[in-house]
Amino acid sequence: MFALNWLPLQPLIFIKPVDFNMLGIQQSIQKSLQEGLQHLFSIDAQEIVLQETKKEFEGTFTFVVFPFTKQASKAPAQIAQLLGEYMLANNPKIKAFQVVQGFLNLSLQDAVWVEILNGINQDAHPFTLADKKEKVLIEYSSPNTNKPLHLGHLRNNFLGFSVSQILDAAGYEVIKTNLVNDRGIHICKSMLAYQLFGNGETPESSGLKGDHLVGKYYVAFDKAYKVEIETLVQQGIDPEEAKKQAPILLKAQDMLLAWEQNEPSVIALWEQMNTWVFDGFAKSYAQMGVSFDKIYRESNTYLLGKKLVDEGLAQGVFFRKDDGSVWIDLTEEGLDEKLVLRRDGTSVYITQDMGTAQLKYEDFGAKRSVYVVGNEQDYHFEVLFHILKKLNKPFSEGNYHLSYGMVDLPSGKMKSREGTVVDADDLMAEMVNTAQSRTLELGKIEGFSAEEANALFNQLGLGALKYFLLKVDPKKRMLFNPEESIDFQGNTGPFIQYTHARICSMTRKAASMGINIKISAGKSYELAESEQELIFLLGNYKSKIQEAAAQFAPSVIAQYTYDLAKQFNKFYNELSILNEENVDSRNIRLNLASLTGETIKASLALLGIVAPERM
RNA sequence: GGCUCCGUAGUUCAAUGGAUAGAAUGUAGGUUUCCGGUACCUAAGAUGAAGGUUCGAUUCCUUCCGGGGCUACCA
Numbered sequence: 001m002f003a004l005n006w007l008p009l010q011p012l013i014f015i016k017p018v019d020f021n022m023l024g025i026q027q028s029i030q031k032s033l034q035e036g037l038q039h040l041f042s043i044d045a046q047e048i049v050l051q052e053t054k055k056e057f058e059g060t061f062t063f064v065v066f067p068f069t070k071q072a073s074k075a076p077a078q079i080a081q082l083l084g085e086y087m088l089a090n091n092p093k094i095k096a097f098q099v100v101q102g103f104l105n106l107s108l109q110d111a112v113w114v115e116i117l118n119g120i121n122q123d124a125h126p127f128t129l130a131d132k133k134e135k136v137l138i139e140y141s142s143p144n145t146n147k148p149l150h151l152g153h154l155r156n157n158f159l160g161f162s163v164s165q166i167l168d169a170a171g172y173e174v175i176k177t178n179l180v181n182d183r184g185i186h187i188c189k190s191m192l193a194y195q196l197f198g199n200g201e202t203p204e205s206s207g208l209k210g211d212h213l214v215g216k217y218y219v220a221f222d223k224a225y226k227v228e229i230e231t232l233v234q235q236g237i238d239p240e241e242a243k244k245q246a247p248i249l250l251k252a253q254d255m256l257l258a259w260e261q262n263e264p265s266v267i268a269l270w271e272q273m274n275t276w277v278f279d280g281f282a283k284s285y286a287q288m289g290v291s292f293d294k295i296y297r298e299s300n301t302y303l304l305g306k307k308l309v310d311e312g313l314a315q316g317v318f319f320r321k322d323d324g325s326v327w328i329d330l331t332e333e334g335l336d337e338k339l340v341l342r343r344d345g346t347s348v349y350i351t352q353d354m355g356t357a358q359l360k361y362e363d364f365g366a367k368r369s370v371y372v373v374g375n376e377q378d379y380h381f382e383v384l385f386h387i388l389k390k391l392n393k394p395f396s397e398g399n400y401h402l403s404y405g406m407v408d409l410p411s412g413k414m415k416s417r418e419g420t421v422v423d424a425d426d427l428m429a430e431m432v433n434t435a436q437s438r439t440l441e442l443g444k445i446e447g448f449s450a451e452e453a454n455a456l457f458n459q460l461g462l463g464a465l466k467y468f469l470l471k472v473d474p475k476k477r478m479l480f481n482p483e484e485s486i487d488f489q490g491n492t493g494p495f496i497q498y499t500h501a502r503i504c505s506m507t508r509k510a511a512s513m514g515i516n517i518k519i520s521a522g523k524s525y526e527l528a529e530s531e532q533e534l535i536f537l538l539g540n541y542k543s544k545i546q547e548a549a550a551q552f553a554p555s556v557i558a559q560y561t562y563d564l565a566k567q568f569n570k571f572y573n574e575l576s577i578l579n580e581e582n583v584d585s586r587n588i589r590l591n592l593a594s595l596t597g598e599t600i601k602a603s604l605a606l607l608g609i610v611a612p613e614r615m
Numbered sequence: 616g617g618c619u620c621c622g623u624a625g626u627u628c629a630a631u632g633g634a635u636a637g638a639a640u641g642u643a644g645g646u647u648u649c650c651g652g653u654a655c656c657u658a659a660g661a662u663g664a665a666g667g668u669u670c671g672a673u674u675c676c677u678u679c680c681g682g683g684g685c686u687a688c689c690a
Binding site: 382 | 618620629640682685
């Protein structure tokens, strides 16, 4: 596997205690288990793996003893029993233990739960990990300037932005970049069509968003092209040949040549249309809530990389064939020979990417780089990373292709030519509309100004969309069902947002009642199971960030946030909070509620989703 | 053809080699004179097939079946 994760998922035991609120307890238990194994069976266990106890069993942590049966030469249940007794006698944090076959389930003292809760209360940075003093560069979005953004781009943008947020929370300095594909034959196609059929139309005159206007002419080109092919075929020309000979295609090729030679009229048209597209994209990005520290354009970078090819030739990394083209031999890596420079000396896609890697390093000096690009380019990035390694540069290591699967529609694959694409702007607008009508039906936003209401509709609509796309493992191909995506119940963004809003309502009320929501430390409470589970989830927040960062997987955060909201609702349903008569219980529950609210807000932010206080 | 990724309830998604494979949705029931019902609870329902490794396999290995992607001197 080439795509080695460069942020190793470390066992918790190696991480500094200050990072995780649950960690001190875990380590204490791991240490006791280690000592127990040594004391009872003379087993020197290097690694103690603790797992979360399954819901249907009593306990918090589970230790699996099966691996030690041989060394201990006893039955699994017997080992577990002895270890459990040892734990109870030697670790004051343990309240009880249960043995099920080879599984030892450990329950914690109530005081330990309060201790964890207090730990979070006192944590100066409860939602971020320690600064790792390291830069990470992330490239995402990477659109073409000849067509508007579609559903696939939404997955890309949401993923890229979310991973940036997660890495930032995990303590990295994150630099967000976007490499826009603004040149090439496909761009000339829309330029040519505009020249032929545009009649001087502009975004202003047509009322179309700039990128949609340009996209319209890309489609127009394709239409005209097909007609010409058809005509040629009817004249008896071979279809394959017709595709190459169609006059409009030849004109587009001429135009590309003229562009590369800086022909002023072509450049002027190109710049004009680019301006429109970039204006359009800027609006879409604003609506998506994503941003970039630097936007690179291929028109500025496509010539880079030739110098690297020269260097590589001198070092023997590349070789030149008789016709003058330059190649790299990757057969030892299980790949093929790959072209890096055409025989006419011009660069190809991969040459440009080599150059851009160097340019980005010169600009920011980040040794780690993440490319958020669809999995149809897996092979390309495999080759690129091998080449960069062989060039042995400061940016040769630490590259990662965050490869994500395609988004399918129920009707099948999205195809721009057949008009079965889901346009990003349309979809976002539709989601916001749905959010609006649902919210107005419920009638809970009286007192909102028109502006506040609109902001809320955006937050809810985009929240639903982002959550829908991010909850799935990025690697996997996913199905986009328009009806389900606008659902606001169940495992959805609005469900989580609603839970947050409800908590906010409660803390507002508590504040007006003059209740202090921070519990007093050191007191011992008898905790209900739903309270313990909530504390457990809250205490796990930082390790979830670590896990999500290590795997570049916003889905980990999405799943966690959903579990947290669900657990809160259970807790909320079972127990009284503001109406609780016992003041100590009321305070601790209120503390739990407000902490849950803050945690939901923080983790939704990692997904790029806003948590409104009222909805 | 070669390389590669993926096949889990009707559907959409989960599950560092661990317990009775979890959720959501849909279906069928139920709860709350209560702090915001977009809530909570209950039920039925699934690992493509066959082997292998293991105390233990959705997970690792092999073969087969089915699907996606890549296999351009395009980007």
